[in-house]
Each structure stands twice: as structure tokens, then as C-alpha cells.
Amino acid sequence: MKKLIFERGMRLILSILLCVIFISGNLSAQNSQLTKENIEAAVNEAYNKYKDVKEGANADYIKELANVDPNIFGIALVTTDGQVYTMGDIESMVSIQSVSKVFTMAKVIEELGYEAVEDKIGVDATGEVFNSITAVERMRGKEINPLVNPGAIASTSLINGSDSAAKWASILQVHSDFAGRNLSLNMPVYISEAGDNLRNQAIAHLLLAYGRMYFDPVQATDIYTKQCAINVNAKDAGIMAATLANGGVNPITNKVVVSPETVMYTLPVMSTAGLYDDSGIWLYHTGVPAKSGVGGCLIAVVPGKFGIAVISPPLDKAGNSVKGQLAIEYIIDQLNVDPYLIQPSK
Numbered sequence: 001m002k003k004l005i006f007e008r009g010m011r012l013i014l015s016i017l018l019c020v021i022f023i024s025g026n027l028s029a030q031n032s033q034l035t036k037e038n039i040e041a042a043v044n045e046a047y048n049k050y051k052d053v054k055e056g057a058n059a060d061y062i063k064e065l066a067n068v069d070p071n072i073f074g075i076a077l078v079t080t081d082g083q084v085y086t087m088g089d090i091e092s093m094v095s096i097q098s099v100s101k102v103f104t105m106a107k108v109i110e111e112l113g114y115e116a117v118e119d120k121i122g123v124d125a126t127g128e129v130f131n132s133i134t135a136v137e138r139m140r141g142k143e144i145n146p147l148v149n150p151g152a153i154a155s156t157s158l159i160n161g162s163d164s165a166a167k168w169a170s171i172l173q174v175h176s177d178f179a180g181r182n183l184s185l186n187m188p189v190y191i192s193e194a195g196d197n198l199r200n201q202a203i204a205h206l207l208l209a210y211g212r213m214y215f216d217p218v219q220a221t222d223i224y225t226k227q228c229a230i231n232v233n234a235k236d237a238g239i240m241a242a243t244l245a246n247g248g249v250n251p252i253t254n255k256v257v258v259s260p261e262t263v264m265y266t267l268p269v270m271s272t273a274g275l276y277d278d279s280g281i282w283l284y285h286t287g288v289p290a291k292s293g294v295g296g297c298l299i300a301v302v303p304g305k306f307g308i309a310v311i312s313p314p315l316d317k318a319g320n321s322v323k324g325q326l327a328i329e330y331i332i333d334q335l336n337v338d339p340y341l342i343q344p345s346k
């Protein structure tokens with residue numbers, strides 16, 4: 001009898017022990033991906049693997065962008081606990097372009113609430129190119145999206161501030177807070193685009209006609225053009241992405257830039273519309289919210305873990321940085337951080 005109880009006891013202890021070993025093995029398999037060594041290796045490999053890629057071309061519909069050095073290639077990965085991993089050119093500054101749409105959208109949510117963005121702009125993806133006029137016309141100004149031009153100009157028009165200067169100061173400040181340092185304007189890019197932005201002006205006026213523009217359309221387009229010309233390097237953009245990954249707190253300065261709820265409503269729009277009409281393909285490959293700009297900047301957010309940015313000006317047909325997509329996709333794959341990669345519980 002005693003022997004039987006002893007044997008059963010031993011068997012129970014053995015199975016508990018096996019369970020513990022199995023669970024901790026599984027956990028460490030998941031966590032081991034984000035060690036310093038693994039991150040460094042992934043970032044370095046991505047850089048070396050793609051540094052000689054020659055595909056794509058600088059945007060040239062904004063004349064000054066055609067003059068940017070196409071060989072700029074920098075990667076910055078910033079973890080939510082403030083570690084910075086970089087590779088390549090992280091000094092060269094490029095205009096942030098459409099990546100700015102994320103931060104202005106977040107500021108509008110912060111000031112007016114997530115319902116305002118949904119009701120006054122719309123959050124569904126248009127599925128069309130970023131400067132589509134037909135998308136506005138088709139929806140009669142409804143369901144435009146803050147991460148493509150029409151919705152972004154509408155977002156700019158919604159920013160608190162009694163005049164154009166106050167709105168611009170607020171937008172520049174929030175970008176600086178996300179980056180953790182004072183950012184400034186790329187004057188040649190701003191002048192170049194401001195002299196040539198009739199299409200965006202047309203979009204703003206069409207929105208006004210549909211009652212979906214909330215400030216003077218000429219001035220709103222001008223502020224929008226300025227926000228697109230804010231200068232960033234890869235490290236700035238990496239920290240901006242990491243601030244989103246960290247629920248709105250800048251992991252370097254520890255400043256609360258926006259609330260976790262604001263981030264919660266910003267990231268899904270990045271997932272569905274961050275890479276314009278190629279957003280679905282991007283999400284299929286990486287599973288993470290991202291945003292690109294025609295200056296060659298691409299940011300991606302791995303919620304709770306890290307933000308990453310690449311600057312490389314040559315773009316594909318959809319307007320997304322070729323090397324940016326390759327490098328970030330590679331790093332996310334190497335680190336096994338696609339949020340849809342689920343380790344079964346048994």
C-alpha cells in the first residue's frame with residue numbers, strides 16, 4: 001500500500017516537473033528572440049543583405065526630393081526600455097513626408113477624442129493611391145482616411161489653435177516630443193512642395209465643398225505641407241516609432257507624449273492604411289502597423305516591444321521605400337515578432 005502511494009506520488013511529481021520544463025522551455029523560446037545579440041545580429045544582417053539593392057527611384061513629383069542622395073540607408077531599432085540599435089547612415093536628414101500623418105492623427109485623437117477622427121474624417125482604408133481625388137469624390141468626402149492626403153489635410157485642419165501659426169507650432173511640438181528632440185523644417189523641400197501643391201489644394205477644396213474641411217483650406221494645406229517637410233534621421237524616426245510601441249511614452253526622454261488609448265486607436269489605422277494601397281501586402285508579410293513617406297522613411301511598430309525605422313529614398317510603385325520594406329520585414333522575421341505568430345498553449 002505504502003509502495004503504491006509512493007509510486008503515485010513520484011509519478012505526480014515527475015509529471016509536474018515535466019510540465020514546468022515544457023512551459024519554461026516554450027516561454028524562453030519565445031523570449032530568447034529579443035536578446036541584445038539577436039537584435040544586433042538581425043539589424044546588421046538586414047543592413048548588409050540589402051545595402052546594394054538598386055531597385056526603386058526617388059520621388060520626383062516634389063522636385064527637391066529627386067535631389068536627395070538615393071544611397072542614404074540607415075536602420076534604427078529602439079526598444080520600449082530605451083535601447084537603441086543602429087546600422088548605416090543614421091545622421092542624414094530627410095523630410096518625414098507622410099510618416100507625419102501618424103503623429104498629427106494621434107494629436108487630433110489626443111485633443112478631440114477618437115470619435116472625432118471617426119466621425120469627422122473616417123478611418124476606413126480608401127484602398128487607393130495616397131493623393132486620390134476620386135476616393136474623396138466616390139465617398140462624397142466621407143470615409144477618407146487620416147493616413148492618406150485628404151484625411152491628413154483634414155486632420156491638420158482639426159488641430160487645436162486659433163490660427164495657422166498656433167496649429168503649426170502644435171504639430172511641430174508633438175513631432176519633437178515623439179522624437180525626443182527639437183525637430184525643424186527642411187526649408188528647400190517645403191518651398192519646393194508649397195510651390196507645386198495644387199493637387200493637395202484641390203483635395204482640400206473638394207473636402208470643404210463636402211463640409212469635411214475644418215479650417216481655411218489654403219492654410220490647412222500649407223500647414224500639412226510644412227508637417228511633411230519636417231526633417232528626421234533614422235534614429236529620430238526609430239524613437240518616434242518606439243514611443244508608439246511604448247504606449248505613448250517616449251522611451252528615451254520618458255515624456256508622456258500621448259495616452260495609451262490614443263496609441264490604441266492610431267495603430268490599427270497604420271495597419272490598414274500605412275503603406276497606402278499596398279497595406280494589405282505589408283500586413284500579410286509582417287503583421288505590424290507601419291507608415292511610409294515619399295521621402296524614403298518607413299517606420300514600423302511592434303507593440304510593447306520596439307519601434308523601428310529605415311531611411312532609404314528609392315521607392316517602389318506604391319510609394320514605399322524598397323530597402324525599408326525589405327530590411328524591416330527581414331528583422332521582424334528574424335526576431336519572430338509578428339504578433340500573429342502564436343505559440344499554441346499546448
Ligand code: GLN
Binds near residue numbers: 098099228292294
Ligand atoms: N507631401 C506629400 C504629398 O502630399 C506626402 C505624400 C507621401 O509621403 N505619401 O504628396
